[in-house]
Amino acid sequence: MFLQLTSLIVDADPGNRAELAQYLAHHGLVVLGGVANADQLSQHLAKGDRPQLVVVNLDPGAVDNLRHIQPLIRQYPDISFFTMSQVLDPNLLMDAMAAGIREFVPLPINEPRFKAALERLAGQHGLKSKANIVHVVPSIGGVGSTTVAANVASALAQKAKTVLVDLDLVRGGVAGAFDARPRYTIADIVSSGENIDRQVLDNALINHEKSKLSILARPDLPEDSQRVTQQGLQRMFNLLGRMFDYVVIDSMMSVDPLYASTIHAANTHLIVMQLNVPSAKNTERYVGMLRRMGVDTNKIKIVVNRYVKKGWDIDPADVEKALGLKLNWLVPNDYKNAIAAINYGEPVVLRAPKSEMGESLIELANFIASAQVEMAKAA
Numbered sequence: 001m002f003l004q005l006t007s008l009i010v011d012a013d014p015g016n017r018a019e020l021a022q023y024l025a026h027h028g029l030v031v032l033g034g035v036a037n038a039d040q041l042s043q044h045l046a047k048g049d050r051p052q053l054v055v056v057n058l059d060p061g062a063v064d065n066l067r068h069i070q071p072l073i074r075q076y077p078d079i080s081f082f083t084m085s086q087v088l089d090p091n092l093l094m095d096a097m098a099a100g101i102r103e104f105v106p107l108p109i110n111e112p113r114f115k116a117a118l119e120r121l122a123g124q125h126g127l128k129s130k131a132n133i134v135h136v137v138p139s140i141g142g143v144g145s146t147t148v149a150a151n152v153a154s155a156l157a158q159k160a161k162t163v164l165v166d167l168d169l170v171r172g173g174v175a176g177a178f179d180a181r182p183r184y185t186i187a188d189i190v191s192s193g194e195n196i197d198r199q200v201l202d203n204a205l206i207n208h209e210k211s212k213l214s215i216l217a218r219p220d221l222p223e224d225s226q227r228v229t230q231q232g233l234q235r236m237f238n239l240l241g242r243m244f245d246y247v248v249i250d251s252m253m254s255v256d257p258l259y260a261s262t263i264h265a266a267n268t269h270l271i272v273m274q275l276n277v278p279s280a281k282n283t284e285r286y287v288g289m290l291r292r293m294g295v296d297t298n299k300i301k302i303v304v305n306r307y308v309k310k311g312w313d314i315d316p317a318d319v320e321k322a323l324g325l326k327l328n329w330l331v332p333n334d335y336k337n338a339i340a341a342i343n344y345g346e347p348v349v350l351r352a353p354k355s356e357m358g359e360s361l362i363e364l365a366n367f368i369a370s371a372q373v374e375m376a377k378a379a
């Protein structure tokens with residue numbers, strides 16, 4: 001989920017402020033700035049620069065700091081305050097709640113709980129995005145992730161409003177896979193100013209009639225990928241999340257901040273691999289990173305592309321053991337239909353839905369949709 005809450009940080013330590021700012025930005029918040037203490041906060045708010053959320057690190061000196069913040073909580077009832085502390089004294093907690101603190105966040109931060117708190121707050125501010133975000137990540141070049149993303153998105157689009165976004169900003173081939181020639185691209189949207197211009201977005205979304213899919217292409221000029229900023233991207237996803245049921249992202253294996261915030265927002269990560277050593281190794285490295293980033297492993301789905309029953313380089317059972325995850329889906333190798341799809345600019349699920357590859361990809365889309373329903377129920 002992508003949020004667009006505005007926030008301000010209060011922390012005596014500049015290093016902590018910078019770290020927290022980065023953390024909040026990764027979670028899709030717009031960080032307006034940081035101040036050292038309650039006095040500075042008071043001056044800042046008096047200037048009219050009012051965030052929706054103020055995150056206060058109460059340490060060191062939690063009791064005193066809470067006392068100093070208290071009048072501001074009363075003075076600005078439309079601002080939500082989160083306080084953080086390593087001190088878990090029941091009296092402090094009670095005082096914080098009595099003062100009108102929205103959430104007390106024990107340090108170190110418990111990632112899922114903190115995320116849930118942010119989502120609650122976003123929901124209250126009417127920012128909840130309804131879309132399910134499917135993040136498709138290639139483990140090596142040419143593995144077939146664009147094929148998987150284009151086909152899954154096309155299959156989902158038959159039943160729900162779906163947009164496919166090309167986040168392979170330099171080499172991406174999403175528009176090509178649909179034989180589309182965009183006039184505007186993602187670069188025009190995210191660099192169109194403070195707020196995303198709805199008109200520009202509407203112009204840039206390609207409506208692919210046969211698939212009913214909306215498509216957002218990568219920039220035409222490679223250098224224009226530099227116009228894509230993390231904040232711009234978040235604003236764009238926030239808007240798309242409210243317009244569509246599914247946002248499918250043809251992504252890259254990257255931890256650049258652009259991709260890190262996508263990782264945190266995604267409901268499903270489809271990692272596309274083939275049964276060979278380089279692909280399996282990279283899949284293992286990426287899954288390890290997702291785990292370290294606190295991503296729920298239920299969200300990770302491994303898709304083996306170009307599967308052949310005989311003649312793989314490595315045993316599927318060995319890959320499962322190394323990953324500690326099941327291989328969730330096997331897409332058969334089908335050179336003929338894969339090439340025809342490229343030549344005709346039309347995904348296999350539309351051109352050859354009854355082929356083995358077409359059926360597999362349609363069922364993969366159904367699998368993702370039902371896995372997301374299950375996860376939503378469990379949440």
Ligand SMILES: Nc1ncnc2c1ncn2[C@@H]1O[C@H](COP(=O)(O)OP(=O)(O)OP(=O)(O)O)[C@@H](O)[C@H]1O
Pocket residue numbers: 138140141142143144145146147148168171173305306307331332333334335336338339342357
């Ligand atoms: N299941 C399949 N069977 C046979 N060929 C396939 C299959 N899936 C993809 N291909 C072919 O593999 C090639 C690479 O596919 P694709 O462009 O989808 O990969 P990619 O991972 O997006 O590559 P890139 O690194 O360029 O982004 C294409 O020629 C495609 O037609």
Ligand SMILES: [Mg+2]
Pocket residue numbers: 145146147168172173
């Ligand atoms: Mg690709």
